[in-house]
Amino acid sequence: MRGLVRKVIIYALAALVLVWTVVPIYWLLNMTFMHRVEMVTVPTHLYPHMPTLFNFQRVLGISASGLSGEIVPPSGHAAMIKRGLANSLILSCVVTALTLVIAMPVAYALGRLNFKHKNKILFAILGSRSYPPITVVIPFFMLYQNVGLIGTHQGLVIIYLSATVPLAAWVMMGFFSSLPRSIEQEARLDGCTRWQAFARVLLPMSWPGLAATAIISFLSVWNEFNFAFFLAGGSKATTLPPEIAGMFVLTQGSATEAAAATTLAIVPPLLLAYVFQGRIKSLNIVNPL
Amino acid sequence: MKDLLHSRFRFKSSELSESQFAYLFILPLLILLVALIIFPFLYSLWLSLRNVRFELGISQFVGLAQYARAFKDPRVLDAIVKTGEYTVAVTVIATIVCVTTALLLNEKFYGRKALATLVILPWGISTYAAAIIWRYMYFENIGFFNAVLERLHLISEPVVFLSPNWALICIALAHAWQLAPLGVYFVLASLQVIPQDLYRAAKIDHLGVFGRFRYVTVPYIRNALLIILVLITVEAARVFDIIYFSTGGGPAGATTTLTYLIYIATFNNFDIGYGAALSYILLAIIFIVTFIYFLLLFGSRKEKA
Numbered sequence: 001m002r003g004l005v006r007k008v009i010i011y012a013l014a015a016l017v018l019v020w021t022v023v024p025i026y027w028l029l030n031m032t033f034m035h036r037v038e039m040v041t042v043p044t045h046l047y048p049h050m051p052t053l054f055n056f057q058r059v060l061g062i063s064a065s066g067l068s069g070e071i072v073p074p075s076g077h078a079a080m081i082k083r084g085l086a087n088s089l090i091l092s093c094v095v096t097a098l099t100l101v102i103a104m105p106v107a108y109a110l111g112r113l114n115f116k117h118k119n120k121i122l123f124a125i126l127g128s129r130s131y132p133p134i135t136v137v138i139p140f141f142m143l144y145q146n147v148g149l150i151g152t153h154q155g156l157v158i159i160y161l162s163a164t165v166p167l168a169a170w171v172m173m174g175f176f177s178s179l180p181r182s183i184e185q186e187a188r189l190d191g192c193t194r195w196q197a198f199a200r201v202l203l204p205m206s207w208p209g210l211a212a213t214a215i216i217s218f219l220s221v222w223n224e225f226n227f228a229f230f231l232a233g234g235s236k237a238t239t240l241p242p243e244i245a246g247m248f249v250l251t252q253g254s255a256t257e258a259a260a261a262t263t264l265a266i267v268p269p270l271l272l273a274y275v276f277q278g279r280i281k282s283l284n285i286v287n288p289l
Numbered sequence: 290m291k292d293l294l295h296s297r298f299r300f301k302s303s304e305l306s307e308s309q310f311a312y313l314f315i316l317p318l319l320i321l322l323v324a325l326i327i328f329p330f331l332y333s334l335w336l337s338l339r340n341v342r343f344e345l346g347i348s349q350f351v352g353l354a355q356y357a358r359a360f361k362d363p364r365v366l367d368a369i370v371k372t373g374e375y376t377v378a379v380t381v382i383a384t385i386v387c388v389t390t391a392l393l394l395n396e397k398f399y400g401r402k403a404l405a406t407l408v409i410l411p412w413g414i415s416t417y418a419a420a421i422i423w424r425y426m427y428f429e430n431i432g433f434f435n436a437v438l439e440r441l442h443l444i445s446e447p448v449v450f451l452s453p454n455w456a457l458i459c460i461a462l463a464h465a466w467q468l469a470p471l472g473v474y475f476v477l478a479s480l481q482v483i484p485q486d487l488y489r490a491a492k493i494d495h496l497g498v499f500g501r502f503r504y505v506t507v508p509y510i511r512n513a514l515l516i517i518l519v520l521i522t523v524e525a526a527r528v529f530d531i532i533y534f535s536t537g538g539g540p541a542g543a544t545t546t547l548t549y550l551i552y553i554a555t556f557n558n559f560d561i562g563y564g565a566a567l568s569y570i571l572l573a574i575i576f577i578v579t580f581i582y583f584l585l586l587f588g589s590r591k592e593k594a
Contacts, residue, residue: 027433113314134552138336138561223414
C-alpha cells in the first residue's frame with residue numbers, strides 16, 4: 001500500500017514537471033504553425049488544425065501562400081530578421097572562439113596553480129557576474145559614443161568577451177581542478193616545460209570541459225539582449241534579439257510571425273542545451289573553490 | 290630559427306616561478322575585469338555626481354544632489370519594493386521547482402532518463418524569449434491558460450493575468466521557469482553523494498519523511514542550494530529584458546522595478562546622472578544581499594572544519 005502511494009506521488013510529480021517544462025515551449029510552437037486567422041478562433045485551438053510554414057516563410061523573406069491560396073509578400077521585418085540571424089551567428093562563433101583561447105590559460109592557472117591573491121580574483125569574477133547589465137550599459141554607451149564603437153561588431157565583441165571570459169574561466173577551472181594532480185608533475189619529470197605540460201598534456205584531455213564551456217559561451221552571446229539593444233540597436237551590427245524586440249514589443253506586428261521569429265531564436269539553444277546536458281557531469285561547477 | 294625560438298621559450302617558461310607563470314596566464318582576465326568592474330564602477334560614480342542633460346547641453350558637478358533626489362522620489366522607493374517582491378518571488382518559486390525536480394529525479398521511475406534530459410531545455414532559452422513565450426501563455430484571447438480554463442468551463446470571461454495585481458508574480462513565474470533547470474543539476478549532484486545508510490539510520494530513529502528531509506537531505510544539499518540561491522537572486526534583482534518584453538513596466542507601473550526605472554531615467558528621459566545614481570543604489574542592494582549569502586556559505590564551511 002505504501003509502495004503504491006509512493007508510486008502515485010512520483011508519477012504525478014513527474015507529470016507535473018513534464019507539463020511545466022514542455023508546455024510553454026509547445027504553446028509557442030503551436031502559435032508558430034498557425035495561420036493568423038486560426039489563432040484568433042474561439043475557442044482557441046490547442047493544436048494547429050491546418051499546420052503551415054506560412055509564418056517562417058514570411059519572416060525569412062519568402063513569399064507564402066495564404067489560406068485561400070493568395071500569394072502574400074514577405075514580412076516587412078524579414079530583412080532585419082535575416083540580418084539579425086547572420087549577425088548573431090557570426091558574433092556567437094567569433095566570441096566563443098576568442099573566449100576559449102583567452103580563458104583556457106586563465107582557468108588552468110585558477111584551477112591548478114598556486115599564486116597570491118587567488119581568492120580575491122575568484123571573488124572579483126563572482127562580483128563581475130552580479131553587475132546589472134543596465135548599470136554596465138550606461139558607461140559603455142558613453143565610452144562607445146566617444147570612440148565610435150556604437151553599432152559595431154567590434155564594440156559588441158569587446159563587451160561580450162568581458163562577460164564570457166570570466167564565466168568560461170570559472171566553469172573550466174572546475175573541470176581542470178577535477179583532473180588528477182599528478183599529470184603535470186609527470187609531464188615535467190619527462191622534460192616538458194610548464195607551457196608544454198599545459199598545452200600538450202592537459203589541454204588534449206580537456207575536450208569534454210571545453211565543449212561544455214564553448215556551449216555556455218555561445219549561448220551567452222546568442223541569447224544576449226541588453227548590450228546588443230543599447231549599444232547596437234537599429235544598426236547594421238544588431239543581433240537577432242533586438243530585431244525580435246522590434247517585432248514583438250515596439251510594433252504591434254503579427255503575433256504568429258513574432259512567434260516564428262522567436263522559434264528561430266530558441267531552436268539552436270534548445271539543441272545546445274540538449275548536448276550540454278550530456279556533458280554536465282564532467283563539469284565541477286558547484287565546488288571549484 | 291624555429292629551434293632557437295623554441296629553446297628560448299622553453300628556457301623562459303621554465304625559469305618562471307609557478308606564481309609568475311600563473312600571473313602571465315591570468316593577465317587577460319585581469320584586463321577584462323578592470324574593463325568590466327573598475328571602469329563602469331568609477332565612470333558611473335563620476336556620472337552620478339553630475340547633472341548630465343545632453344539635449345540641453347548641460348554637464349555639471351552637483352555633488353550628492355542626484356542621490357538626495359532619488360531618496361525623495363516616491364517612484365524610487367516603490368521600485369525598490371517591487372524589486373524586492375519580484376526577487377523573493379522568483380527565488381522562492383525557482384528554489385521549490387529546483388529542489389522538487391531534483392528529489393524526483395533522484396528516485397527510480399519509468400522515464401526518468403527522458404525527463405532528466407527534457408528538464409534542462411528552459412535553461413537554453415534566453416530571458417527575453419522566456420518573456421515572449423510566457424506572454425503567449427498569458428494572452429487574454431489567444432493565451433494557453435485562458436484556452437484551457439475555458440475548455441474546462443472554469444471561467445466565462447478571459448482572465449487578465451498581466452493585471453496591476455498579478456503582473457509581477459506572473460513574470461516571476463516565467464523567470465523562475467527559465468532559471469530553475471541549472472539548479473536542478475547542482476542539487477541532483479549533491480543528492481547523489483548522500484550515503485543511503487543515513488536514511489536507513491534515520492528510519493530506525495523513527496524520523497518521518499519530513500524529518501529525514503530536514504536532518505539528512507538538507508545538510509547535504511545546503512551548499513549547492515546556497516550557491517543556486519545567490520545566482521538566482523542576483524539574476525532576478527538585475528534583470529531588465531524580461532520586463533521590457535513582457536509588460537514594459539506596466540500596467541500602471543506595477544512592474545517598474547529598479548532596473549526598469551534606471552532604463553526610463555537614462556534612455557527615455559536622457560537624465561544620465563540620475564540613472565547612474567539609481568544604478569549605484571541597485572548595485573549597493575545587490576552587493577549587500579550577495580554579501581549576506583557569502584556569510585551564510587562560508588560561515589557554514591567554518592563550522593564543518
